[in-house]
Amino acid sequence: MNVDNQGVLAQLSQALAATVEAVGQSVVRVEGRRRGAASGIAWAEDGLVLTAHHSVQRDHDLRLGLPNGEGIDAELVGRDPSTDLALLRAPGGVLQPPAWANVDTLRVGHLVLSVGRPTAALQAGLGIVSALDQAWRTPAGGKVEAYLQTDVALYPGFSGSALVDAEGRVVGMNTSALMRGMSLTVPVATLREVVETLLAHGRVRRGYLGVGVQPAKLPPQAAEALGQKTGLLVVSIESDGSAAQGGLLVGDLIVALGGEPVRHLDDLMFLLGSDAIDATVSLNVVRGGTVTPLSVTVSERT
Amino acid sequence: MTTVLQQLNADLAAVAEDTQRAIVQIKNGRRGAGTGLLVRADGLIVTNAHVVRRRDPTVTLADGRHFHADVVGYDAARDLAVLSVEAEALPALTLREGRTIQPGDWVMGVGHPWGRVGASTGGVIVGVGSHWTWRPLAGKAWVVADVHLRPGHSGCPLVDALGRVVGVGTMIVGPNLGVAVPASAVRALLDQVLRAY
Numbered sequence: 294m295n296v297d298n299q300g301v302l303a304q305l306s307q308a309l310a311a312t313v314e315a316v317g318q319s320v321v322r323v324e325g326r327r328r329g330a331a332s333g334i335a336w337a338e339d340g341l342v343l344t345a346h347h348s349v350q351r352d353h354d355l356r357l358g359l360p361n362g363e364g365i366d367a368e369l370v371g372r373d374p375s376t377d378l379a380l381l382r383a384p385g386g387v388l389q390p391p392a393w394a395n396v397d398t399l400r401v402g403h404l405v406l407s408v409g410r411p412t413a414a415l416q417a418g419l420g421i422v423s424a425l426d427q428a429w430r431t432p433a434g435g436k437v438e439a440y441l442q443t444d445v446a447l448y449p450g451f452s453g454s455a456l457v458d459a460e461g462r463v464v465g466m467n468t469s470a471l472m473r474g475m476s477l478t479v480p481v482a483t484l485r486e487v488v489e490t491l492l493a494h495g496r497v498r499r500g501y502l503g504v505g506v507q508p509a510k511l512p513p514q515a516a517e518a519l520g521q522k523t524g525l526l527v528v529s530i531e532s533d534g535s536a537a538q539g540g541l542l543v544g545d546l547i548v549a550l551g552g553e554p555v556r557h558l559d560d561l562m563f564l565l566g567s568d569a570i571d572a573t574v575s576l577n578v579v580r581g582g583t584v585t586p587l588s589v590t591v592s593e594r595t
Numbered sequence: 596m597t598t599v600l601q602q603l604n605a606d607l608a609a610v611a612e613d614t615q616r617a618i619v620q621i622k623n624g625r626r627g628a629g630t631g632l633l634v635r636a637d638g639l640i641v642t643n644a645h646v647v648r649r650r651d652p653t654v655t656l657a658d659g660r661h662f663h664a665d666v667v668g669y670d671a672a673r674d675l676a677v678l679s680v681e682a683e684a685l686p687a688l689t690l691r692e693g694r695t696i697q698p699g700d701w702v703m704g705v706g707h708p709w710g711r712v713g714a715s716t717g718g719v720i721v722g723v724g725s726h727w728t729w730r731p732l733a734g735k736a737w738v739v740a741d742v743h744l745r746p747g748h749s750g751c752p753l754v755d756a757l758g759r760v761v762g763v764g765t766m767i768v769g770p771n772l773g774v775a776v777p778a779s780a781v782r783a784l785l786d787q788v789l790r791a792y
């Protein structure tokens with residue numbers, strides 16, 4: 294039957310099925326937890342596979358289900374819980390990566406497909422791009438290059454599935470665990486950054502101060518002087534840690550780090566990224582009602 | 596000049612209308628039950644086994660005519676039943692042949708959810724085959740789509756972009772997934788029934 298003579302709906306159907314099948318050559322099943330398999334995306338021909346961190350609940354006995362039905366063993370290269378990514382390695386030459394596209398090729402309203410492999414066979418979902426926005430921080434403190442939300446339902450085992458555009462290119466990896474109850478996609482640019490870091494260090498490095506904090510309201514005079522209503526109250530300090538050496542005291546209210554305001558916990562987590570490690574930065578606190586400048590050398594979280 | 600979106604909408608409406616003409620309501624006594632699909636112009640109807648709870652259910656055609664139906668085929672394991680009414684020249688659906696429906700393919704379910712006659716729900720195939728780990732589906736072949744099946748849809752046809760039957764809607768798994776018995780199982784039961792005739 295000549296598809297071109299059929300109506301647009303039939304052509305669309307054919308194109309959707311063909312796209313799913315083509316991208317499906319790069320989508321694997323990931324068996325890394327008892328609850329049920331998840332999906333993964335072939336990252337490189339040398340055997341690297343990207344999946345969702347929360348789907349890989351053990352560090353060993355990991356297995357992949359290939360498009361041809363076979364199973365192979367994989368090992369864990371590293372994880373980044375802040376962006377819910379995990380990098381696995383399987384034998385090289387078996388998987389081929391898909392074509393990729395940057396998120397700036399998408400517009401709100403565009404049709405997108407999710408392609409996953411929670412069982413031996415491929416599964417898919419269809420939806421549209423619901424929202425696109427600038428770089429954002431996950432509640433776990435990770436940095437994602439762009440906010441990409443779709444209305445594609447993520448069925449069980451679809452974390453780690455590919456989000457595919459109308460041209461058949463993968464624009465990111467889907468996960469249900471970044472924000473509770475929402476299906477979000479980690480765009481390719483972020484996947485690349487995290488993969489590079491995981492390959493170099495086995496984990497995403499984070500800065501560390503050695504301080505326990507909780508959110509608190511600032512005293513009115515300080516709030517007015519600073520133009521912010523909240524800061525972080527220091528409730529514990531690690532002896533010999535960066536904060537201790539910088540002269541921080543229990544009861545101080547952290548209001549800025551490195552010149553950037555600190556109002557909430559995720560402000561601090563964001564500022565303590567890998568590039569803060571070993572940097573000496575200003576740390577402003579409210580002590581006894583007045584703003585007191587301190588200086589700390591950020592160490593690395595181990 | 597119409598846009599692709601407008602052409603798409605025209606195709607969708609055409610599939611829905613063609614399918615609406617070829618489905619029936621099936622009632623057991625006073626309680627409304629479900630949907631059935633005509634597969635032959637002389638009144639052969641396919642539905643779910645669980646929709647048929649009497650020996651002589653009542654069938655209402657799209658044109659409003661009522662019939663008493665005979666149950667001529669029954670497969671409890673696959674939840675299918677075949678009914679027969681005495682009529683002729685009725686609009687009928689054909690079963691899809693050729694390339695098996697696949698993930699991504701467009702499908703539409705047309706039935707009577709909550710008694711709303713001839714309502715349609717569209718989406719894509721999520722998965723086909725027997726490799727299911729979801730407990731209600733494990734061990735049998737199913738066609739699963741992201742259509743919104745609701746009570747009353749049981750026995751409805753799931754049709755492809757050309758209006759051909761790819762499955763018979765049988766079960767709801769969550770609010771966003773519709774499960775259908777594959778057309779191949781329907782074909783197998785019809786072959787049995789027609790041989791007996």
